[in-house]
Amino acid sequence: xxxxxxxxxxxxxxxxxxxxxxxxxxxxxxxxxxxxxxxxxxxxxxxxxxxxxxxxxxxxxxxxxxxxxxxxxxxxxxxxxxxxxxxxxxxxxxxxxxxxxxxxxxxxxxxxxxxxxxxxxxxxxxxxxxxxxxxxxxxxxxxxxxxxxxxxxxxxxxxxxxxxxxxxxxxxxxxxxxxxxxxxxxxxxxxxxxxxxxxxxxxxxxxxxxxxxxxxxxxxxxxxxxxxxxxxxxxxxxxxxxxxxxxxxxxxxxxxxxxxxxxxxxxxxxxxxxxxxxxxxxxxxxxxxxxxxxxxxxxxxxxxxxxxxxxxxxxxxxxxxxxxxxxxxxxxxxxxxxxxxxxxxxxxxxxx
Ligand SMILES: Nc1ncnc2c1ncn2[C@@H]1O[C@H](COP(=O)(O)OP(=O)(O)OP(=O)(O)O)[C@@H](O)[C@H]1O
Numbered sequence: 001x002x003x004x005x006x007x008x009x010x011x012x013x014x015x016x017x018x019x020x021x022x023x024x025x026x027x028x029x030x031x032x033x034x035x036x037x038x039x040x041x042x043x044x045x046x047x048x049x050x051x052x053x054x055x056x057x058x059x060x061x062x063x064x065x066x067x068x069x070x071x072x073x074x075x076x077x078x079x080x081x082x083x084x085x086x087x088x089x090x091x092x093x094x095x096x097x098x099x100x101x102x103x104x105x106x107x108x109x110x111x112x113x114x115x116x117x118x119x120x121x122x123x124x125x126x127x128x129x130x131x132x133x134x135x136x137x138x139x140x141x142x143x144x145x146x147x148x149x150x151x152x153x154x155x156x157x158x159x160x161x162x163x164x165x166x167x168x169x170x171x172x173x174x175x176x177x178x179x180x181x182x183x184x185x186x187x188x189x190x191x192x193x194x195x196x197x198x199x200x201x202x203x204x205x206x207x208x209x210x211x212x213x214x215x216x217x218x219x220x221x222x223x224x225x226x227x228x229x230x231x232x233x234x235x236x237x238x239x240x241x242x243x244x245x246x247x248x249x250x251x252x253x254x255x256x257x258x259x260x261x262x263x264x265x266x267x268x269x270x271x272x273x274x275x276x277x278x279x280x281x282x283x284x285x286x287x288x289x290x291x292x293x294x295x296x297x298x299x300x301x302x303x304x305x306x307x308x309x310x311x312x313x314x315x316x317x318x319x320x321x322x323x324x325x326x327x328x329x330x331x332x333x334x335x336x337x338x339x340x341x342x343x344x345x346x347x348x349x350x351x352x
Contacts, residue, residue, distance in 0.1 A: 041075040043166065044095040044103045045141070046088045046115050049081055051107030053210050056143040060106055063141075063159050070163055082111070092118025095136070096126045102137040102351060104166065108144015109191055113330035116176060116190045119348055123186040137171050139351040145209050145260065146216070146331065149191040152255040152270065153352060166351055173346035174270040177254045179329055180340040189329035190348075192258040192265060193341055195316055197227055197283075198249040199326035202259070203333045213260040220259075224285055230325065232337075235315040236277075243319060248283035252276075252314060252341045256298065258331065263298030267308070273345040274310040281305045313342035 049057030068077060080091040092103050092115045105115040115138065119126055128134040141162040142150035155161065177189040205219025229246035253265025253276045268276035282305050294300040301308050317338035318325055325337040
């Protein structure tokens, strides 16, 4: 195992590992200073130093000594710093193949999203070679701008609380959402996928993260420029196509929150085996002004122009193809319609 973890570190110069138990036999053949004790849990922390406009990197530097003291006697702590977008996926795959007991995303929802995608390769779960029964858990230290997935569990951006959860090591299985685009490739999401106005707003919000949570307001204002509510065809659970008119946004929740605290899919539950779909129809700009408080509270489902439904799958396509209806997943730009959204029930063990 120690050799495996060393391989993670050697493959990426930005990775190294620390164990508080430095007196135990260390593998000094690499910069990944792991203990050989097999009883030690191997935890790989995938850290996005640019999360929350660089705050994640700064917080992590302060946190690491505490983490080492708190967990280092029982765990090998391996730090993997991302070097750019998508790197977290590769780091996660390598860690799982090398036998990590847990991969912990340190950052926001974007980092968590990439780590979740790293649990899969070409549509299949990544496994420790020749040991399909070994299970790597997913963990989270929420340190992002929105950190919306953590809100479903009532967690704050408090890294010390997160470390206590990791120390307890309680695991429960959660569902993972799957998006299949027009090219047939599968992409995974853990929080909320969404279509049209909100997805366009998210696309622009990502350009303004330097303004903190205000980026979501700026993104929404920018997205309204040139926006039209649009007729879309929807197929639920593999049934018949139905036309829904004047759609403003479709939100598909494995969990409840998006956009920096909006409780958009309020009955979604990542361990329910179903996705909650919320369809907003015929919203005008002033509806967002008057109904925004409802979206934040999750009380918008009672509105006449809001429909919700629990599903196993949903397919969406444009009635009149434009090719520019935005799709995003976990706040990350995915592409454009058409797309199918489905679920892998209980796909990942999550440290909760
Ligand atoms: N080293 C890096 N340099 C630049 N960008 C990176 C790096 N590592 C990851 N990223 C990108 O940073 C983006 C944002 O990361 P993250 O989600 O952690 O923070 P956030 O956007 O502030 O939080 P939230 O998504 O919760 O609002 C991700 O899309 C990811 O691809």
